[in-house]
Amino acid sequence: MNPEYFYVTTPIYYVNDVPHIGHAYTTIAADVLARFHRHLGHRVFFLTGTDEHGQKIEQAALEKGETPIELANRVVARFRSLWRNPEHPEKALNISYDDFIRTTEPRHKDRVRDFFEKVQSESIHGKSIIYKGEYEDWYCTPCETFLTEMQLQDGKCPTCHREVKKLKESSYFFRLSEFGQILLDGYQSHADCILPQSRMNETKSFVEGGLKDLSLSRNSFSWGIPVPNDEKHVIYVWFDALFNYMTALYDSVKDPEECKKFWGNSLHLVGKDILRFHAVYWPAFLHAAHLPAPKMIFAHGWWTNDGKKMSKSLGNVVDPYAMVEKYGADPFRYFLLAEVPFGQDGDFSIPAMERRINADLANNLGNLFSRTINLVLKQREGVVPHPDKDQMMRPDAMTYTALIRFIEGDATEKPALLFLTAALKRCAFSEALRHFSSYLDRANDYVDKMKPWEKTGRDPREIDTILFSLIESLRLISLMIYPFMPTKAQAMWENLNLPGKISDIQNLSEIFKWGLYPAGTTLQKPNALFPRIEVKK
Numbered sequence: 001m002n003p004e005y006f007y008v009t010t011p012i013y014y015v016n017d018v019p020h021i022g023h024a025y026t027t028i029a030a031d032v033l034a035r036f037h038r039h040l041g042h043r044v045f046f047l048t049g050t051d052e053h054g055q056k057i058e059q060a061a062l063e064k065g066e067t068p069i070e071l072a073n074r075v076v077a078r079f080r081s082l083w084r085n086p087e088h089p090e091k092a093l094n095i096s097y098d099d100f101i102r103t104t105e106p107r108h109k110d111r112v113r114d115f116f117e118k119v120q121s122e123s124i125h126g127k128s129i130i131y132k133g134e135y136e137d138w139y140c141t142p143c144e145t146f147l148t149e150m151q152l153q154d155g156k157c158p159t160c161h162r163e164v165k166k167l168k169e170s171s172y173f174f175r176l177s178e179f180g181q182i183l184l185d186g187y188q189s190h191a192d193c194i195l196p197q198s199r200m201n202e203t204k205s206f207v208e209g210g211l212k213d214l215s216l217s218r219n220s221f222s223w224g225i226p227v228p229n230d231e232k233h234v235i236y237v238w239f240d241a242l243f244n245y246m247t248a249l250y251d252s253v254k255d256p257e258e259c260k261k262f263w264g265n266s267l268h269l270v271g272k273d274i275l276r277f278h279a280v281y282w283p284a285f286l287h288a289a290h291l292p293a294p295k296m297i298f299a300h301g302w303w304t305n306d307g308k309k310m311s312k313s314l315g316n317v318v319d320p321y322a323m324v325e326k327y328g329a330d331p332f333r334y335f336l337l338a339e340v341p342f343g344q345d346g347d348f349s350i351p352a353m354e355r356r357i358n359a360d361l362a363n364n365l366g367n368l369f370s371r372t373i374n375l376v377l378k379q380r381e382g383v384v385p386h387p388d389k390d391q392m393m394r395p396d397a398m399t400y401t402a403l404i405r406f407i408e409g410d411a412t413e414k415p416a417l418l419f420l421t422a423a424l425k426r427c428a429f430s431e432a433l434r435h436f437s438s439y440l441d442r443a444n445d446y447v448d449k450m451k452p453w454e455k456t457g458r459d460p461r462e463i464d465t466i467l468f469s470l471i472e473s474l475r476l477i478s479l480m481i482y483p484f485m486p487t488k489a490q491a492m493w494e495n496l497n498l499p500g501k502i503s504d505i506q507n508l509s510e511i512f513k514w515g516l517y518p519a520g521t522t523l524q525k526p527n528a529l530f531p532r533i534e535v536k537k
């Protein structure tokens with residue numbers, strides 16, 4: 001059977017800044033999807049990286065007395081070590097990317113020039129797509145965006161509210177004004193290509209409002225990819241940056257047929273602030289180069305901190321390194337995706353995070369885990385008993401109705417894997433996690449009601465069946481939480497004495513079935529999975 005392909009990307013991050021919660025958020029979300037698809041046996045290509053050109057980086061380097069590439073090299077190391085840290089894995093977010101692209105790499109620069117030339121040779125409605133002219137407008141350097149007088153708010157950038165400056169320079173232009181109908185037709189024929197729906201509506205009205213040609217080059221600074229055959233100009237940083245999704249894919253995957261399959265099921269995760277670049281400019285650039293649009297763009301919301309916008313000047317930026325150090329990567333990953341529906345804005349607060357970690361992870365999951373293993377140690381000397389079919393099917397045994405039904409489904413409930421797959425397909429991470437939590441509730445309720453510690457007057461086969469059902473639930477739980485909390489899932493897997501690495505699994509649909517735990521296995525004392533956080537009064 002042909003494998004399915006899945007290509008997921010994060011934005012490539014500017015290297016003038018250290019990683020913050022926004023970078024971590026998108027990257028964790030992409031990692032969850034990549035891990036889930038790998039478990040399903042799909043061919044996955046997960047790309048992240050850094051955006052290293054442009055005036056903003058040139059300026060930041062100048063202020064720090066470095067060359068732009070020195071600055072980029074220093075900051076890129078910070079990003080990489082937050083994603084993965086082979087010497088100290090516990091300090092990183094454990095991001096399983098397949099490729100990390102830097103826009104300063106020759107493999108990227110050369111291809112971007114090729115794309116520029118390709119587009120340059122094309123025309124639309126009888127006019128060349130790229131033409132040379134003179135640009136005069138406002139420019140916001142931190143956002144690397146041109147703005148019209150109308151777009152300014154109190155004379156400042158409407159996005160970051162910083163000073164803008166007037167730019168007049170000779171420039172290459174992209175004939176975006178001719179692409180409106182092509183873009184609208186594309187949105188129409190691929191209803192889910194921009195999600196959530198509200199972002200699709202926003203994008204459509206922007207395009208319907210009329211598009212202006214886009215300046216595609218700059219000549220007042222030099223930190224960028226030179227325009228082919230006119231080296232005084234550097235290519236506009238967004239043209240350069242957006243093509244990373246193509247340059248890295250073609251460089252890494254090589255086989256053009258495979259690349260097409262990946263592209264055919266591609267998903268760009270982006271923050272809402274950079275939606276227009278991805279949903280308007282990018283498909284237009286691709287169309288101009290005779291390439292199809294990405295399959296889906298999902299724009300997530302923004303985090304505030306205790307109700308306030310995060311900014312360096314306010315000093316309230318959430319530092320992901322500090323969060324990982326204090327709470328561990330997995331609880332932090334879990335919190336970000338469980339707390340707020342992906343797509344909506346959310347407010348970050350330490351008390352909210354501590355409350356959630358204690359309630360969902362320490363109490364609900366951690367307790368179920370340790371209490372179940374302790375019961376097997378105490379009642380069966382650590383050996384997981386065989387279930388008894390008759391006991392399982394007893395109408396009062398609860399096993400079938402509660403736990404198995406969740407996994408296997410019935411007329412009233414979707415099988416868990418179908419539910420999770422459907423939720424993750426829509427990037428509904430918090431919904432997937434709520435469903436997962438409801439299984440924990442059921443399992444805890446099952447222990448409380450079945451009281452496997454009460455032996456008097458009971459058939460030992462009933463207790464065997466209860467204990468087996470609980471251990472089997474833990475196996476299924478570790479599979480369910482793996483994409484979100486890979487390290488904790490592996491720790492559970494090992495504690496259940498299951499073979500191999502959970503990350504190597506590629507046949508989830510075969511093993512995500514009730515009853516496959518190998519009875520007769522001996523268990524060791526449980527690890528403390530999620531220690532309770534002492535909450536300061």
Ligand code: MSP
Pocket residue numbers: 010011012013014015021022023025026051241242243244270271272273274301302303304310
């Ligand atoms: N370099 C461009 C992207 C080019 S992609 C071809 C860029 N880089 S960035 O470093 O500024 O990254 C910004 C990403 O972080 C965006 O997706 C943005 O939405 C996200 N966030 C920045 N602050 C954020 C929050 N406070 N909350 C959530 N995400 C936010 O843009």
